[in-house]
Amino acid sequence: MSPRFIRITKLLGHQGARHLLIAGGLVIGLMLGVGTAWLIVASRQDDIRDSARELSNLSYILAEETDRAFQSMQLVQIGLADRVRELGIDTPGKFDQELASPVAHQELQHRIAGLPHISFVAVTSVEGFVINSSRDLVGQRLDVAKRDYFQAFSHDPTLVSFIGGPVQNYTNGEWTILFARVVVGPDGKRIGIVSVGVQLDLFEHLFASITVADDASFSLFRADGILMARYPRIEAILGRSLGTDENIRHLRESLDRAIIRPASVIDGKARVIATHTVAHYPLMVSATNTVAAALVFWRERTFWIAGVATLAELVLAGIVLLGVRLLRGQEILVAASEAAMQSETARVLAESELALARQRETAEREARMVSQRFDVALSNMAQGLLMFDGAGRLLIANRRFIELFGLPADAVPMATTYGELGSLIDGCGSLTPDDLANLRNWRENLLASRVRAAFTWELSDGRALTVTHQPMTDGWLATYEDITESRRADSRMAHMARHDALTDLPNRVLFHEKLQEALAHARRGHSLALLCLDLDQFKAVNDTLGHPVGDALLQAVARRLLEQTRDTDTVARLGGDEFAVVQSPIDNPAAAVAFADRLIAMLDEPFEVQGHQIVIATSIGIAFAPQDGLDANDLLKSADLALYRAKTEGRGIYRLFQTEMDAQMQARRLLELDLRNALRCGQMEVFYQPLIDLRARAVAGFEALLRWRHPVKGLIPPAQFIPLAEEIGAIVTIGEWVLRRACTVATSWPFGMKVAVNLSPVQFKSRNLVATVAGALQDSGLSPERLELEITETIMLQDTAATLATLHELRALGVHIAMDDFGTGYSSLSYLRRFPFDRIKIDQSFVRELGEQRDSSAIVRAVTALSHELGMATTAEGVETQEQLAMLTIAGCTDVQGYLFSPPVPEAEVARLLRSLATLGDTLPNGTVTASGRSSAQHELLPAQ
Numbered sequence: 001m002s003p004r005f006i007r008i009t010k011l012l013g014h015q016g017a018r019h020l021l022i023a024g025g026l027v028i029g030l031m032l033g034v035g036t037a038w039l040i041v042a043s044r045q046d047d048i049r050d051s052a053r054e055l056s057n058l059s060y061i062l063a064e065e066t067d068r069a070f071q072s073m074q075l076v077q078i079g080l081a082d083r084v085r086e087l088g089i090d091t092p093g094k095f096d097q098e099l100a101s102p103v104a105h106q107e108l109q110h111r112i113a114g115l116p117h118i119s120f121v122a123v124t125s126v127e128g129f130v131i132n133s134s135r136d137l138v139g140q141r142l143d144v145a146k147r148d149y150f151q152a153f154s155h156d157p158t159l160v161s162f163i164g165g166p167v168q169n170y171t172n173g174e175w176t177i178l179f180a181r182v183v184v185g186p187d188g189k190r191i192g193i194v195s196v197g198v199q200l201d202l203f204e205h206l207f208a209s210i211t212v213a214d215d216a217s218f219s220l221f222r223a224d225g226i227l228m229a230r231y232p233r234i235e236a237i238l239g240r241s242l243g244t245d246e247n248i249r250h251l252r253e254s255l256d257r258a259i260i261r262p263a264s265v266i267d268g269k270a271r272v273i274a275t276h277t278v279a280h281y282p283l284m285v286s287a288t289n290t291v292a293a294a295l296v297f298w299r300e301r302t303f304w305i306a307g308v309a310t311l312a313e314l315v316l317a318g319i320v321l322l323g324v325r326l327l328r329g330q331e332i333l334v335a336a337s338e339a340a341m342q343s344e345t346a347r348v349l350a351e352s353e354l355a356l357a358r359q360r361e362t363a364e365r366e367a368r369m370v371s372q373r374f375d376v377a378l379s380n381m382a383q384g385l386l387m388f389d390g391a392g393r394l395l396i397a398n399r400r401f402i403e404l405f406g407l408p409a410d411a412v413p414m415a416t417t418y419g420e421l422g423s424l425i426d427g428c429g430s431l432t433p434d435d436l437a438n439l440r441n442w443r444e445n446l447l448a449s450r451v452r453a454a455f456t457w458e459l460s461d462g463r464a465l466t467v468t469h470q471p472m473t474d475g476w477l478a479t480y481e482d483i484t485e486s487r488r489a490d491s492r493m494a495h496m497a498r499h500d501a502l503t504d505l506p507n508r509v510l511f512h513e514k515l516q517e518a519l520a521h522a523r524r525g526h527s528l529a530l531l532c533l534d535l536d537q538f539k540a541v542n543d544t545l546g547h548p549v550g551d552a553l554l555q556a557v558a559r560r561l562l563e564q565t566r567d568t569d570t571v572a573r574l575g576g577d578e579f580a581v582v583q584s585p586i587d588n589p590a591a592a593v594a595f596a597d598r599l600i601a602m603l604d605e606p607f608e609v610q611g612h613q614i615v616i617a618t619s620i621g622i623a624f625a626p627q628d629g630l631d632a633n634d635l636l637k638s639a640d641l642a643l644y645r646a647k648t649e650g651r652g653i654y655r656l657f658q659t660e661m662d663a664q665m666q667a668r669r670l671l672e673l674d675l676r677n678a679l680r681c682g683q684m685e686v687f688y689q690p691l692i693d694l695r696a697r698a699v700a701g702f703e704a705l706l707r708w709r710h711p712v713k714g715l716i717p718p719a720q721f722i723p724l725a726e727e728i729g730a731i732v733t734i735g736e737w738v739l740r741r742a743c744t745v746a747t748s749w750p751f752g753m754k755v756a757v758n759l760s761p762v763q764f765k766s767r768n769l770v771a772t773v774a775g776a777l778q779d780s781g782l783s784p785e786r787l788e789l790e791i792t793e794t795i796m797l798q799d800t801a802a803t804l805a806t807l808h809e810l811r812a813l814g815v816h817i818a819m820d821d822f823g824t825g826y827s828s829l830s831y832l833r834r835f836p837f838d839r840i841k842i843d844q845s846f847v848r849e850l851g852e853q854r855d856s857s858a859i860v861r862a863v864t865a866l867s868h869e870l871g872m873a874t875t876a877e878g879v880e881t882q883e884q885l886a887m888l889t890i891a892g893c894t895d896v897q898g899y900l901f902s903p904p905v906p907e908a909e910v911a912r913l914l915r916s917l918a919t920l921g922d923t924l925p926n927g928t929v930t931a932s933g934r935s936s937a938q939h940e941l942l943p944a945q
Contacts, residue, residue: 025320029313036309040302044295048272051294053473055216055274057387059287060470061377062218063276064479065206068382069117070179070281073196074161076111076121077181078493080194083107085508086501088575090185092126095192099123100131108134117202119169119176124150124193149180149195157190163281166200166228166238175200175238177228186508200229200238207231215269215293223282279454297363304359308352315348384480387472392418395475404465404480405431418443432460443469443478456483500573502551503558511572511580515632518570518584522625528584529592529624532639533561533599535577536617536651545612552609553616560602564595580639589624589656596620596654604652617652619643628657672728674710675721679734683709686741687904690917691756691875691897694889699917701754701788703897704742705904706734726762735763736772743780743787745907750914756788758820764795770809777813784814788839792820807835818875822863832870840867844878844898850887857887864892 089095098104104123112118112134122133128145144150149164165177180195207218208231220229225241270291275284378385384401388394394416402409405425412424422436435457442455450471457465463484470477498510506514518528535557542550554577561571561579570582581599586592600618607614621643623629628638638657646655678684685707693700708716725731739757746755763769777784789810795803807817818839832840842863849856860876867874876888879898888896905913 021320021323025316029316032309032312032316036305039305043301043305044298047295047298048291049473051289052272052274055272055287055289056276056472057477058218058377059274059276059285060477061381061385062206062287063278063283063285064381064383066203066220066283066285067278067280069198069202070163070278070283072115073118073179073198074181075489075493076115076118076196077161077179077194080108080111080121080123081181081183082493082496082501084183084192085186085497088578089191090187090575092191095123095183096125096129096131099192104132105134108132112196117198118196119174119199120197122195122197124180124195126190126192147178149178150193153180153182153190153193163222163228163283169197175233175235186512200233203229204231204233215290217288219286219288221284221286223284228283297359297366300359300362304352304355308348311348311352315344382481386421386478386480387475388418388478389475394418394421401480404482435459439467442467446471503555503573505558505562505579506570506572508572508574511570511574511582512632514570514572515582515635518582519625519630519632519635521584523630526585527588527624527626528582529586529589529595529622530635530639531581531583531592531596531599531654532574532621532636532643533579533581534619534643534647535579535603536619536647538577538616541614541616545614549610549612549614553607553614556607556609557603561599564598564602580636589627592622592624593654593656596622600652600654619646619651620654621646621657622654623657668724671721672724675708675725676728676730678708678710679730679737683711684734684737685709685906686738686745687906688745688755688910688913689897689904690902690913691754691895692901693895695894699753699914700895701756701786702746702749702910703756703790703904704738704758706738707904722760726760729762731760731762732766735760736776739772740776740779743776743782745910746786747780747782749910752786754786754788754816755782756790756818758790759795761792761794764791764803764806769806770813773810773815774813777815785816788816788818790818790820790841793822804835832866832872836870837872839873839875839895841875841877842893844876847876847878847884847888847898848880850884857891860888860893861891868892 084095084099087098089098108121108123112121120133120135122130122135124130124144128143128147128150130142130144147164147167149162152162152164153159159182161179161181163177163179166175167178168174169176176197176199178195178197180193182190183192183194185191203218203220207229218231219227222228227237227240230238271288272291272294273286273288275286277284378396378398381398381400384404385396385398386394386401387396394412394414397412397414399409402412407424412421416424422440425431425436439455439457446453446469452470453468455467455469457467457480459465463482464487466479466481466483468479468481470479498507498513499505500507515530522528538550538553541553554573557579558571558573561581565571565581565583568584570584572580572582574580581595583592583595599620603616603618607616621639621641623635623638623642625635629635642655642657646653649655687705687707688702689705690702691700692698706718706722708718708721710716722731725734742755742757746753749755759769766772773787773789776782777787791807811817816838817835818841819837820841821843822840840863842860846856846859850860864874873894874892875895875897876884876893877897879885879888879896879900881900884898885896885900901917902913
């Protein structure tokens with residue numbers, strides 16, 4: 001024993017020394033336990049704080065990257081919507097028709113060719129059908145009406161864009177986030193939807209590149225709590241709403257700071273959560289790690305600290321116990337015990353130090369791995385990034401920041417203060433003192449208020465940077481993004497949104513603004529003229545020379561129009577070959593009329609376009625303000641009505657708006673509405689006019705003629721409603737009904753009697769024409785040789801392989817083909833060579849002038865002679881007198897029809913008409929035409945002379 005211990009023992013005695021030894025051991029043990037507990041708790045708080053700081057930084061960086069990804073998708077949508085406006089697509093029908101083509105498919109592929117993170121772009125009709133996609137040309141229309149973005153647009157008419165999904169793609173099953181945007185027409189109504197898809201792999205690869213631990217996860221939420229993407233992926237919860245009140249509360253609480261959630265909604269584990277909003281979109285990026293993962297190193301340290309403390313407590317207890325026992329023994333034994341105790345303590349401490357060294361090595365290795373991953377993310381950021389601690393010392397400066405300001409790679413050492421960093425940048429000469437002063441003043445205000453903010457930094461060298469300031473728990477973070485090119489792109493897009501892409505003239509949007517400005521002056525007494533122009537023969541230029549030549553011609557027209565206008569006037573392209581000019585101010589209407597004359601003469605001069613000399617004309621409609629109205633839409637409608645009158649009265653002229661034009665157009669629209677419902681309401685009827693065979697001296701059949709019995713206006717002349725039916729496309733349905741009805745009625749006529757049905761040029765273009773004719777014959781049971789289809793020369797003007805192919809397919813069915821109104825239009829003998837018609841019908845205009853005009857008689861004789869040589873029958877229309885009948889018989893016509901025999905009669909009067917015509921045989925002239933060879937049982941309804 002030590003001399004001091006021996007003296008204490010002697011002074012207090014063995015019992016007092018034992019009490020003192022025990023009390024001292026208890027005090028030392030208590031202090032050791034309290035110190036160990038404090039160390040463990042403080043270490044735990046530090047580890048959780050470090051994990052929260054790291055997650056907050058990562059979620060902020062990922063939110064910035066997500067924002068840029070969606071901005072690129074939005075640019076694709078805006079560009080495609082501008083292209084739709086440029087093409088003049090202003091209704092859902094045009095949107096559906098124009099964007100379903102292979103050319104539109106190639107356009108969609110081209111727009112995302114340089115954007116690998118976009119998997120596809122698609123266009124959808126307002127009814128919810130995908131009409132085209134960049135992925136593959138849509139052959140079968142896909143119904144996406146149940147998609148969440150389409151439902152959102154249906155429920156909220158004011159909604160412009162929506163981020164939907166994630167959903168599994170119809171074509172390949174891949175999980176995709178859909179970013180949809182509506183396309184509106186000039187009237188502000190929706191005409192279609194553009195959707196851009198991005199696969200979840202984009203976000204998952206981004207998240208995976210900076211994963212910090214096995215239990216870490218990164219999630220992308222929509223503002224309403226829908227889970228859009230997650231790494232690691234859990235497909236069972238993708239697209240599900242996690243937006244309960246408690247979940248939303250936790251997400252909101254973790255915005256711009258980290259919190260601890262006792263139990264995650266996904267895996268039930270306690271997690272550290274840090275969330276950042278995506279700047280320009282209703283999205284949130286959440287980075288989480290389990291509390292257990294954040295404390296993995298803490299638990300190891302706690303284990304060793306607690307173990308060492310426990311061991312120390314045991315050693316201390318052993319020392320006290322040995323001391324007590326040694327007091328009862330001899331000094332030699334006490335000395336030996338103390339030596340053994342010291343040796344054991346040294347060994348335990350050595351083992352504890354070795355364990356702590358191994359723990360530090362493991363922690364350092366893990367920290368290096370996290371640091372390397374973080375460095376990769378920082379080095380590949382598109383923005384410059386700075387991070388300062390609470391004392392204003394630099395912690396991180398990434399490579400992009402150094403590049404933005406032209407600094408040497410090693411010019412920014414860590415621990416540099418904010419002021420020293422400004423001096424370094426100023427020394428490189430890339431910024432002026434004023435540039436730095438502007439940023440410094442803005443930053444100092446933010447450092448005091450500790451709020452997140454963004455600042456557009458205009459530099460003297462012409463660049464523009466977006467600077468963001470983000471306060472953190474201990475310091476602050478700043479990013480620098482060069483938006484110079486983005487601004488230029490925005491400026492170009494703003495120009496494109498208000499100007500025609502082909503001619504650079506104002507489009508409909510800017511035109512309406514200019515017209516409104518001019519009308520504001522007109523309300524104060526300054527007159528203006530609005531001229532609407534439509535190029536004549538422009539479609540023929542596109543069809544014959546191609547669209548590139550047509551586009552170049554439109555550009556040349558725009559240049560000539562600009563040469564003829566004043567600085568105060570506005571020239572605009574409204575779409576296609578339609579232009580408009582606002583003359584403001586004008587002295588009097590005569591000035592606008594003189595201007596229209598100059599435009600017509602100027603555009604009538606030939607154009608030299610890509611080696612072609614092109615001659616076109618223009619029709620112009622003119623309206624005046626305030627005379628014709630002070631509302632932009634009303635004035636434009638008035639000019640359009642005047643233009644319509646100019647085009648219908650000969651083209652290449654101008655017309656001024658007159659009030660009765662609007663009344664006529666309203667009447668026409670009412671008639672159009674009635675016509676669309678006429679067939680459904682049973683107002684259409686088929687009348688029949690007999691065809692007389694001069695050779696058999698009998699009724700050979702009837703021509704089916706359409707009549708419209710209006711409930712108020714009575715019978716409407718065919719010349720009034722058939723052109724209208726062709727224009728609105730109703731003639732196809734009506735023509736099919738006439739064909740089926742005529743075939744059905746003809747089956748009740750005497751055997752062999754035929755029925756003739758007219759085919760409209762519009763109806764002839766239908767791809768289902770041959771199938772329709774075959775179906776009518778099959779359903780009615782009419783023999784094909786009893787059906788004769790009459791076509792006009794307008795159909796032959798197309799002179800395409802498709803036209804001739806259709807005629808031959810109809811001939812193959814066994815029906816007869818007749819050319820109606822021969823000689824009235826663009827008659828050409830080449831028609832008769834290209835297709836062997838069964839019959840030629842001579843128009844009534846020639847029959848009416850028989851005996852009065854020598855040329856009419858010569859034409860009739862020439863046509864009948866030519867038909868006889870070619871083996872074709874000849875029918876003369878409009879026979880009204882016995883003299884005309886005699887001359888036609890002498891000329892050699894084989895068939896006639898007209899009011900001399902009967903006007904067209906309803907279906908119910910056909911039988912009566914056949915009985916009455918049986919007594920007309922004696923009235924037929926006895927010509928030299930030979931009999932047709934048909935039996936009297938079949939045709940001899942008129943007695944022979």
